[in-house]
């Protein structure tokens with residue numbers, strides 16, 4: 169089985185049942201390799217690599233391989249021992265959050281300073297932040313993927329969409345207390361991870377880099393440099409890889425690193441996805457099992473996995489492995505539950521679509537209505553693409569989808585909490601970091617053409633002409649604006 173999500177972008181692979189059959193429940197092996205990355209998007213605003221091929225060290229747990237070995241050029245390492253401490257949370261030990269989102273270690277060894285960089289999406293701290301946060305999100309070419317010719321429209325379009333969407337988003341954030349809890353929870357996860365590493369005798373500073381709000385990637389990287397970190401493990405807080413999440417954050421990081429002589433020589437390992445790790449799967453199964461017991465008839469409850477969607481084109485045209493990894497992930501969680509004699513029905517649907525394009529199906533809202541009509545009476549919603557509570561669990565699932573489900577005939581509703589600082593989960597993240605440490609390598613800069621250069625004046629003129637015409641039609645036609653408001657937002 170292919171090991172790296174990024175390499176799947178070269179040749180997308182589908183999940184096959186024979187692949188599932190090979191999964192073993194107690195092996196999780198790390199592999200690392202320098203891979204050549206395809207240019208599935210290109211430069212914009214100086215943030216993108218825009219090279220035909222890029223190099224990065226990637227890591228991926230590979231449950232089909234059982235022994236430490238070198239296979240096909242991949243060096244494989246046995247995982248460091250695992251300890252699952254079920255039922256406690258590291259966050260509850262009383263660690264407070266800290267300015268600048270770093271957890272520092274007092275007794276660092278002079279010659280080796282290990283850093284762990286947690287990547288996350290970020291969210292507005294206050295209602296005032298909502299529109300600029302949305303601007304940052306929509307200005308990301310990995311979120312709105314415009315054809316190369318129209319890339320220069322990215323920022324005006326982001327401005328337009330963010331202004332038009334802000335009122336609706338603000339309502340959502342207002343309903344959950346006036347801002348996103350993401351920063352606080354991610355800081356707590358960083359503290360918990362630092363403690364978990366310490367109990368395994370690994371001293372490390374843990375940093376947080378958000379993609380669209382504070383603390384931005386640049387802020388975290390500044391602190392890493394200031395602290396003189398000598399080895400860095402990058403850990404995205406997304407179990408499954410998507411171009412729109414981990415892909416986007418890693419590219420932002422690469423762009424910062426390639427500009428800096430210290431950073432470009434810093435040994436780095438990126439754990440690209442970890443949805444198949446036993447600690448994660450077991451932690452999810454624990455939460456589901458606990459929540460099932462809150463129902464009067466647990467065996468009759470439909471387990472309803474709801475994942476954040478992505479546009480279909482990401483998976484079908486750009487080779488995003490997100491759907492495959494999501495399906496594998498659900499398979500593994502259900503396998504773990506079956507091993508515990510929990511044989512409930514389950515289903516997977518995708519939520520939170522934005523805009524007029526097709527997103528991964530089936531859609532959560534449509535499936536809820538169908539299940540209600542089919543007579544399902546008890547349902548347990550399981551948010552599965554994200555490991556912290558956020559607007560889409562607290563508002564979309566707990567309020568909007570719950571209301572829809574009850575209206576559709578579902579009588580008993582439950583929702584599995586996000587993992588947040590669940591100790592078995594944090595312990596597993598610590599293991600993932602330790603396993604990744606031997607694989608750190610310098611992130612080398614790309615060898616291809618770095619920037620798209622408009623050398624040909626005629627080509628440049630034509631691009632500007634067509635682009636401006638499109639911008640004019642799109643931005644200034646009242647019909648377009650009202651159609652846009654109706655369909656896109």
Ligand SMILES: C=CC1=C(C)c2cc3[nH]c(cc4nc(cc5[nH]c(cc1n2)c(C)c5CCC(=O)O)C(CCC(=O)O)=C4C)c(C)c3C=C
Nearest residue numbers: 289290291292311337348350410412476478522553558559
């Ligand atoms: C795995 C998780 C996520 C994927 C994949 C993802 C893709 C994706 N998201 C949007 C648009 C929006 N996302 C928004 C917020 C948001 N999204 C995720 C996770 C994934 N997004 C999180 C954790 C959050 C932040 C939550 C918080 O608490 O602040 C928003 C803003 C909120 C809103 O207005 O609904 C938008 C918009 C796209 C277009 C996309 C894939 C292309």
Ligand SMILES: [Fe+2]
Nearest residue numbers: 289476477520
């Ligand atoms: Fe999102």
